[in-house]
Amino acid sequence: MIYAAASSRRSRSIPTRALAAAVVLALTVILAACTPTAAPSPSVAQRxxxxxxxxxxxxxxxxxxxxxxxxxxxxxxxxxxxxxxxxxxxxxxxxxxxxxxxxxxxxxxxxxxxxxxxxxxxxxxxxxxxxxxxxxxxxxxxxxxxxxxxxxxxxxxxxxxxxxxxxxxxxxxxxxxxxxxxxxMMLDPAATGDLATTSAGSGPYTVKAHNQGQSVVLANNTKYWGNPARFDEVTFRYFTDPSAMNAAMLGGDLDVISNLQAPDALPQFADTTQFTTISGTTNGEVVLGLNHQNKALAKLQVRQALTMAIDRKALMDTVWNGQGTLIGSMAVPTDPWYEDLTATNAYDPEKAKALLKEAGASSLSLRLRVPVVPYAVKSAQFVASQLRDVGVKVTIEELDFTRWLDEVFTKGDYDMTIVAHVEARDLGKFANPKYYWRYNSPKFAELYTAADEATSDEQATELMKQAVKYLADDAAAIWLFALPNLVITKATITGVAQNATTLSFDLTTITSR
Structure with a gap:
């Protein structure tokens, strides 16, 4: 319109044919400026x-x-x-x-x-x-x-x-x-790289980077043979402080907390317009492991006494805000052979003192070496306090997880430890005398093998129940509780599994809306 006013002032001195060309040119410029398609197309946002x-x-x-x-x-x-x-x-x-x-x-x-x-x-x-x-x-x-x-x-x-x-x-x-x-897990037979730093699988993601001390980054496998990955990139960010992880979630820097490490923080995520809380079960038996090579711990009376000295319900309420399931042996509610065995060697501090005296272990001193993870550190403090009440001196040592794996898990340098065993249906580890508990019971091994070799699922379940009960009666370890599956997501994230029945944080079902 401004152009039209200017043209009228100059019309007497411009030939008609030239004026028409000028108008066409001006309209072209104006249309080009007003047409959205003239701008470069933005790149698709990365998921x-x-x-x-x-x-x-x-x-x-x-x-x-x-x-x-x-x-x-x-x-x-x-x-x-x-x-x-x-x-x-x-x-x-x-x-x-x-x-x-x-x-x-x-x-x-x-x-x-x-x-x-x-x-x-x-x-x-x-x-x-x-x-x-x-x-x-x-x-x-x-x-x-x-x-x-x-x-x-x-x-x-x-x-x-x-x-x-x-x-x-x-x-x-x-x-x-x-x-x-x-x-x-299937590895590409042609792979020649260092598996500690590279990957060669068939899944919807590949390992893009491992930033030591910070994160692992997965990238979309664009050649995946199945349903395509829903994200171009997934970053697992690692936090040693659960409060820092919660703050990152509240601040919008995380989409998911894979397993809440401070259950008392659940009210912070109560706003359902912003967050979704998923509560289910896991395979994670939090085990107070006993080193059976320790002469005192090799005695059944001592193991029973230590079990009876710990109020496991109070421990779960104090350490994990009452979230989880009390268990009395190496089985969780999703196992076909699970039975409630929490009454076995139930909390009885006076009987615990008597058993320690009978076993000649009234002045027992033990090293409790735990990895620096919230449930283990908090549980260790509770256990040390309760064992002190029955006359057992406990020295707590906190180790980073790599050191724990080397010194405790591999070398067996400990008296007691606390860690969650998250593999599915893993009671068979007690049949292996070389495993870090150094538990060597031919009777249990016989029961477990008979159950594993059963010719029907029904027979296997019944025999597994016998093996699980034997572990409880023998106080092979002290089962504190089974970890819950507490996952926090942004309200826009869907598809996270309710129960953690495997070791995987399975990304293949997760999407964003």
Whole structure:
């Protein structure tokens, strides 16, 4: 419009044809300025997810390091398994579309999904699965847990391009569950990198970076064979201070707290317009582990006394704000063989004193060495106080988790310790005398093996109940409580599983709206 007024003033001196050209040119400029499509198209915003977690992985190699924080990040997200456990504890297909078990339960035939590929583009075929099983069987440096799980495997054979047959030396109820976890994580056989820092799986994500002391970053595997990843990048951020993690969530710097480490902070996230609180169960038995190589702790009376000296309900109320489940042995409510055994060696400090006197251990001194994680540190303080009341002197030592793994878990340098055992259906660890408890009970090993070799699920459940009860009666450890699954998310985040039935923080079901 301004142009029209200016043109009228100059019309007498400009030829008609020139004026028309000028008008066209001016209109073109104006239209170009007013048309949105003339501006450069903005790039699509990156979809990101930030997850708060507690224990940072020391390595990205789950086969040579026992830390549960490794499969928390990698299992199902980066490395896939033949079968997968869902949030209800049921085994579901993953790399294997289907499988059959022979009548004697010693031969498993897996039918692989022919579409499955590693991030490199190589197929996850029968040859790759066989190579993975043979790789672990030949590796003398894998973790003690994996070595024990592999003893039942006799052979693995490719019976077709996408068909694998695994033969066991005996029936094993637990073996298929083991294959849904670290034991079954499939590595690209062509991988040549350092597994401590790189990844070579078939999952929807790859490891992009491990920023020591801060975070692990996963990137979208753009060549993923299944349903595409919902995020371009996922960052697991690690916090040693639960208050700092809560503050980061309240400040909008986190999308998810993977497991709330200060349950008394739940009211801070009560606003449902901003946050969602997910409350479920875990496999995490918080165990006050006893070193059975200690002469005093090798005595049943002493172990019973220590158990009776601790008011475990008061401990859970004090340490974990009453959140969790009291358990009396190595089983949690989602296990088929779970029974409430909390009445076994129940709280009775006077009887505890009498048992210690009978055992000649009235002036017992013990080292309680714990990793620096909130539940362990708080529980240690409560335990030390209660044991002091029955005449037991306890010296607490707090260790960073890497040091705890080396000195306590590997070298057995401790009297007592506290840690959550988060693997599913893991009571079989008490059948391994080399495990860090150094518990050596032929009777328990016999009960557990009989249960594992059962020829029906019903028989296995009944025999497992007997094995679980034996551990409680023998006070093989002191079971404090089972950790709850307390997850906090932004209100825009959906799909987080209610129950933590595996070691994985499974990203494949999570989305943002």
């Amino acid at each position: 990101t997810l930030s997850v708060g977690a507690t224990l940072e992985p020391a390595s990205m190699d789950p086969w040579h390091n026992t830390a549960a924080s490794i499969p928390q990040v990698l299992l199902y997200n980066v490395y896939e398994t033949l079968v997968k456990v869902d949030s209800s504890g049921n085994i579901k297909p993953l790399l294997a579309q289907a499988w059959e078990v022979s009548p004697d339960r010693t031969t498993y035939t897996f039918h692989l999904n022919p579409a499955a590929k590693f991030a490199s583009g190589a197929p996850v075929d029968a040859a790759a699965v066989v190579a993975n099983i043979n790789r672990l069987k030949a590796d003398a440096k894998i973790t003690e847990t994996l070595r024990a799980q592999l003893t039942v495997v006799a052979s693995a054979e490719a019976t077709g391009t996408d068909q694998v047959q695994v033969k066991l030396t005996r029936p094993s109820v637990m073996w298929l569950y083991d294959m849904s976890s670290t034991l079954g």
